[in-house]
Amino acid sequence: MTPRFLTGFLVLALGASATSAAAQGTVRRHLVYFRDKAGTPFSVTQPQAFLSARAIARRTRQGIAVLPRDLPVTPAYVAQIRALAGGPKVLYTSRWFNAALVSCDSTTLARVAALPSVRSATTLNRTARAAQPDAPVKAPAAPAARTLASRAYYGSAYAQNQQIGVPLMHDAGYRGEGMQIAVFDTGFPGVNRISALQPLFLEQRLASTRNFVDGGTSVYQRGNHGTNCLSTMAANEPGFFVGSAPKATYHLCITEDDFSEHPVEEANWLAAAEYADSTGVDVISSSLGYTDFDAPSPSYTYADMNGRTAISSRAATMAARVGMLVVNAAGNEGNRTWHYISAPADADSILTVGAVDSLGNHAAFSSYGPTADGRIKPTLSAMGQAAAVLDPSGVAFRGNGTSFACPVLAGMAAAFWQANPTLTAQQVIAVLRGTASQAAIPDNTLGYGLPNFGRAYNSLHPNNPLDTTAANPAESLTLYPNPRGTGALILVLPPALRGTALAVRVLDMRGAVVARQQLPATQAAEVALKLGPLAKGQYLCEVSAGATRQAVRFQQQ
Incomplete structure (x- = not known):
């Protein structure tokens, strides 16, 4: 979540009172509500004019009809706002609220509010407070635990x-x-x-x-x-x-x-x-x-x-x-x-x-x-x-x-x-x-x-349930713990890398080789690497067995 949360909104009265709600000349953003969708060229029978085929299909699958609330704002109403003195900008419109987000000063807002097509206007932003947002809390990394292949x-x-x-x-x-x-x-x-x-x-x-x-x-x-x-x-x-x-x-x-x-x-x-x-x-x-x-x-x-x-x-x-x-x-x-x-x-x-x-x-x-x-x-x-x-x-x-x-x-x-x-x-x-x-x-x-x-x-699916007790190992090279501390790095070998000698290289993010190790052939699913100390950062562990080569990234803490 963001550290603070949006709430409430200030409703402006129409006409002169709208002008007094904010200093003249200050451009703010306002949600302008229209009275209706009269004269719209759009129709619920032709939703492809304003909804994608995928949006229509989503509704159809769920038995949801396209309703008048889905129709775009009447284009003529938007044109009326844009034609007003003061240069109001319509940033975007809302089909569901039958409204437009308009950027203008308070004098121009009064003109907008006086249009016959407009029901009401709401000012949505005031003087910004230039504060840096809180960063996500970084908690200590959980200790590595013993491991199914899926964990790695x-x-x-x-x-x-x-x-x-x-x-x-x-x-x-x-x-x-x-x-x-x-x-x-x-x-x-x-x-x-x-x-x-x-x-x-x-x-x-x-x-x-x-x-x-x-x-x-x-x-x-x-x-x-x-x-x-x-x-x-x-x-x-x-x-x-x-x-x-x-x-x-x-x-x-x-x-x-x-x-x-x-x-x-x-x-x-x-x-x-x-x-x-x-x-x-x-x-x-x-x-x-x-x-x-x-x-x-x-x-x-x-x-x-x-x-x-x-x-x-x-x-x-x-x-x-x-x-x-x-x-x-x-x-x-x-x-x-x-x-x-x-x-x-x-x-x-x-x-x-x-x-x-x-x-x-x-x-x-x-x-x-x-x-x-x-x-x-x-x-x-x-x-x-x-x-x-x-x-x-x-x-x-x-x-x-x-x-x-x-x-x-x-x-x-x-x-x-x-x-x-x-x-x-x-x-x-x-x-x-x-x-x-x-x-x-x-x-x-x-x-x-x-x-x-x-x-x-x-x-x-009671007649064809999934086996919730099964542990299916990954078919690609993985490792743990990741991030790595000071101990060994455990490679979890897929079948393609078992039963043959392995050549291991560790590369930093510049592509420089920082460690090498030869591993004898084994049928074990897991083998330990003894890498020694590494500088903090990200590394690529590359494992080769003849023409077969797989790589996996890890982070050194």
């Missing part, structure tokens, strides 16, 4: 994946192929350079990028939070770091301005959700939340956490209604004065994620439910305390936050939906919830508890 395969991401059944899911052939996930966050620096994320580019699974804060498509900038969160799903470097949905297709959206906190970021969330809908996204992963705004924007109260007040909560509910699976972090206020979930975690029909440690215990910072109207929250929980993530340089570290529990679970939910494509988004939530660890006794601490892919899958 997933690297430092093993515990968070294993806890909810991801290795079994991957072994069964479900890694997110064909599923599309939109990630809403602060920024994604380094994503285009991190080696563990290069398969996104090589396999053309980065479908789009959008920057709703600055405009345009540049997203490899701003805060690191989005990079951290994306890595828990999308990273795919066996032996170093493998995420929960390493074969899914991704859309990266910057919605959060991490230098200030105002309701305009909720409007960005809304715009991103409508974009995700129109392009055919299946799952939204949002590790964002809003409760507190910078002055003078008024903050929310707990009473507002009813799923019907916050812009982002209303947007999340609409996203769920059009058939997307919305997964949102609960918040990190569990041991603070606020205590409760934030918006849009309070939205109805979404999957709100709390945080636990590797043993399944509630993380003290994870926000509590219920919603203000009494609904159980969070919905489910996943590992968010000492969770493994990647930073923009590709280094793995452990961080704390429901921010990280959210995408870990979102990736699993996406691949679970892949495995059960006839389900609706709401049925996916219901099955994961109904087979979770606290399904019979849900509470407002962990919700329905920890989900598990094996239990959920087998509940739907």
Whole structure:
């Protein structure tokens, strides 16, 4: 989660009172609501004019009709705003809210508000407070434990994946192929350079990028939070770091301005959700939340956490209604004065994620439910305390936050939906919830508890269940512990590298060989390397047996 949370919004009166609400000449962003969609050239009978074929197919599979709420804003109304004196800019429009985000000063806003087509206007940003956002908390790395081959395969991401059944899911052939996930966050620096994320580019699974804060498509900038969160799903470097949905297709959206906190970021969330809908996204992963705004924007109260007040909560509910699976972090206020979930975690029909440690215990910072109207929250929980993530340089570290529990679970939910494509988004939530660890006794601490892919899958396939006790070793070279400390480095050998002498080289990131070792032929699955001390950094371990060569990266602490 971001350290502060968006809340409330200031409603401006029409006409002269709108002018007095802000100093003349100061350009701000305003959400302008229209009275109707009269005269629209769009029709629910021809949705291909404003929705992609994939978006229409998602609705069709789930029996969701295209409704008037899905129609774009009447173009003539937008043209009326743009024609006004003062040069108002329409940044984007909202189909679901029948509104436009307009950038202009207060004098021009008064002209906008006076248009017959306009119902009301809301100012969404005030004077920005130039404060640096808090960095993710770096917790000590968990000690290396003895190991199935799958532990070595997933690297430092093993515990968070294993806890909810991801290795079994991957072994069964479900890694997110064909599923599309939109990630809403602060920024994604380094994503285009991190080696563990290069398969996104090589396999053309980065479908789009959008920057709703600055405009345009540049997203490899701003805060690191989005990079951290994306890595828990999308990273795919066996032996170093493998995420929960390493074969899914991704859309990266910057919605959060991490230098200030105002309701305009909720409007960005809304715009991103409508974009995700129109392009055919299946799952939204949002590790964002809003409760507190910078002055003078008024903050929310707990009473507002009813799923019907916050812009982002209303947007999340609409996203769920059009058939997307919305997964949102609960918040990190569990041991603070606020205590409760934030918006849009309070939205109805979404999957709100709390945080636990590797043993399944509630993380003290994870926000509590219920919603203000009494609904159980969070919905489910996943590992968010000492969770493994990647930073923009590709280094793995452990961080704390429901921010990280959210995408870990979102990736699993996406691949679970892949495995059960006839389900609706709401049925996916219901099955994961109904087979979770606290399904019979849900509470407002962990919700329905920890989900598990094996239990959920087998509940739907009782005549052809997966063997949840099987341990299937990886077929590629892996190693542990990763990151390495001062001890031995254990190679987990696939069958192709057993029974023959092995030549081992360790290379630094410049390609220089820093260690060599010859290993005698063995049928053992694991062999120890005695490397001696290495400088901190990242290394490549290359193992050769005749013409067969495999390599795996590791990190030296």
